[in-house]
Amino acid sequence: xxIAEWRDRINEIDTxxxxxxxxxxxxxxxxxxxKRRNNQQIYDPQREREIIERAIGLSxxxxxxxxxxxxxxxxxxxxxxxxxxxxxxNGEAAQAK
Amino acid sequence: xxIAEWRDRINEIDTxxxxxxxxxxxxxxxxxxxKRRNNQQIYDPQREREIIERAIGLSxxxxxxxxxxxxxxxxxxxxxxxxxxxxxxNGEAAQAK
Numbered sequence: 001x002x003i004a005e006w007r008d009r010i011n012e013i014d015t016x017x018x019x020x021x022x023x024x025x026x027x028x029x030x031x032x033x034x035k036r037r038n039n040q041q042i043y044d045p046q047r048e049r050e051i052i053e054r055a056i057g058l059s060x061x062x063x064x065x066x067x068x069x070x071x072x073x074x075x076x077x078x079x080x081x082x083x084x085x086x087x088x089x090n091g092e093a094a095q096a097k
Numbered sequence: 098x099x100i101a102e103w104r105d106r107i108n109e110i111d112t113x114x115x116x117x118x119x120x121x122x123x124x125x126x127x128x129x130x131x132k133r134r135n136n137q138q139i140y141d142p143q144r145e146r147e148i149i150e151r152a153i154g155l156s157x158x159x160x161x162x163x164x165x166x167x168x169x170x171x172x173x174x175x176x177x178x179x180x181x182x183x184x185x186x187n188g189e190a191a192q193a194k
Contacts, residue, residue: 013121024110067175074171078164
């Protein structure tokens with residue numbers, strides 16, 4: 001494959017990534033809503049560690065464990081940031097922990 | 098949906114994300130190989146800007162433009178890091194720009 005073909009392949013992957021990252025963020029926001037309704041703590045470091053360890057366990061490479069960890073830390077961070085923005089928009093901030 | 102169901106959904110998405118992120122990194126490494134064979138410059142800031150702008154253009158939310166930008170900066174950075182590691186492993190470092 002030449003560079004143009006590999007770039008087309010990357011563009012296809014990126015299209016899927018954008019969709020999945022948005023779906024994931026939307027699911028995280030939904031979890032935030034449920035937790036606030038139940039007065040549960042939003043931030044759950046144990047769950048975040050599980051997500052990262054699970055992703056590392058699933059990865060067959062070529063990305064190394066540290067790369068997967070950094071990527072999922074960013075993904076989780078953006079979900080958390082969005083949860084916070086959505087909560088403030090919905091006036092849920094007072095309950096947010 | 099309750100929290101357990103949303104988490105199952107996130108786990109499914111993460112399984113796909115791990116696969117796609119690895120596929121993407123592998124494609125970036127292939128591009129690096131082709132470029133080195135052709136003595137082309139590896140780092141291409143214009144292409145990186147295009148990738149990010151394209152991802153922002155594709156995104157229908159809920160992630161905002163800045164979130165998509167930060168996520169793709171991380172994704173591109175990990176691909177670039179892997180390209181460099183692979184090049185060094187293959188003794189291509191001397192040609193790498």
